[in-house]
Amino acid sequence: MISYLALFKKMKVNPLFWFVIGMGVLTGYFREVLMVFVIVFVHEMGHAVAAHFFRWRIRKIELLPFGGVAEVEEGGNRSFKEEVIIITAGPLQHVWMMAVSYGLVALEMWNVSTYQQFLWYNVTILAFNLLPILPLDGGRLMQLLCMRFWPYRLALRRTVGLSFLFLTVAVCVAVILYPFHLNLWLVLAFLIVNNYLEYKQCHYRFIRFLTERFYIGLSQQGKPHLPVVVSAHQEVSEVAKQFRRGVIHTIIVNDAKQKRTHYLPETEVLRALFEAKLPRAPLSTIIAK
Incomplete structure (x- = not known):
């Protein structure tokens, strides 16, 4: 239990999220901001607890307005099964949060308006995180799928290419439907920068993948x-x-x-x-x- 509590020390709130929180407080939307913070926190802790369970080395857990990023010190040689569980552990938290919120309404501890608002934030954050864009959960699942079909280096590059493609579509949709949505544009700007960094780090990740296979070794037991x-x-x-x-x-x-x-x-x-x-x-x- 103590080792799991140590995960809180690795939690960090991204400056972009602090900006969104500050804007919410200044404009009188403190309750709404608190809801989003709780949802994002629980979502990211789902990833962190699952990673800790499989003894992945967690560097830091960063909270963002739309979810979070758990940075791990792994070279890409852990099992697909473990990573799928870790990635899906975040989105699965939304299921029980929505169920609990419904129960609170049934027990008359929440009113219908609060429930609908909490449900909307849950569905929105869940749907956004499942978009096939890095570093979102959908993007990470897409990356694992690419690694099933292609060599590691090629899979990294193709994932970044597909991520940029879907991100371009998202930007076009934002231009048409939400041209003046400040928070959305901040998030999209973050994703654009992150995808550029993902592209620049492809070679480094590939070398780390090879280095870990050589110096740490890859257990042949059960490996095809x-x-x-x-x-x-x-x-x-x-x-x-x-x-x-x-x-x-x-x-x-x-x-x-x-x-x-x-x-x-x-x-x-x-x-x-x-x-x-x-x-x-x-x-x-x-x-x-």
Whole structure:
């Protein structure tokens, strides 16, 4: 229990959320702002508790006007199942919050007006978080789906591309329907900046993914094996770009010159990348050793 309480120390309110809270208080909407804060807080704690349960290393939990972001120190090698549970743990909190609010109305502890308002905020925040835009929950689920079909590096780039596409659609809708909605434009501006940073960090995340596989290791127990077929003249770094999340790779090297096929564990490629510092070397160099 004490370890779960320690999660509160990692909680941080984003300056954008403080601005929204301040605007709400100044304009006489304190109750509404309090409702939003409680909903966002519970939503994000759902993510945090689930991550802590699976022993993910949580760096910080940042509250935003539309949800939050839990920063974890993981390199993308944890199981898909764990991450799906952690991502969906946030949206699932809205279900019981709406059920409790209905119960409060039934017990006449809340009036219908308060219930409808609380329900509206819940549905709005839930729906917004499920949009396929990073770093929203919908965007993170989309990223996991991409990683199911493509290598890790390619999945990162395609997720950012799709996220930018959906974000562009959201901006167009805002221009047409809500051109003067200040809070919405602040949130969209945050998402635009965040997506740009996601794009810039793609290479860093890919290197961290490979580094963790090599230095920390990837348990082979229960992991499916997926062969990667390459030619002997391909560079080490190009082969590493084909590595996928959640699987163990065996590198099948077709050597046309020697008319032979060689088999390498993925650790040999990673060793050439990080220990031997030979990212541009052809695989034939590793085989020769």
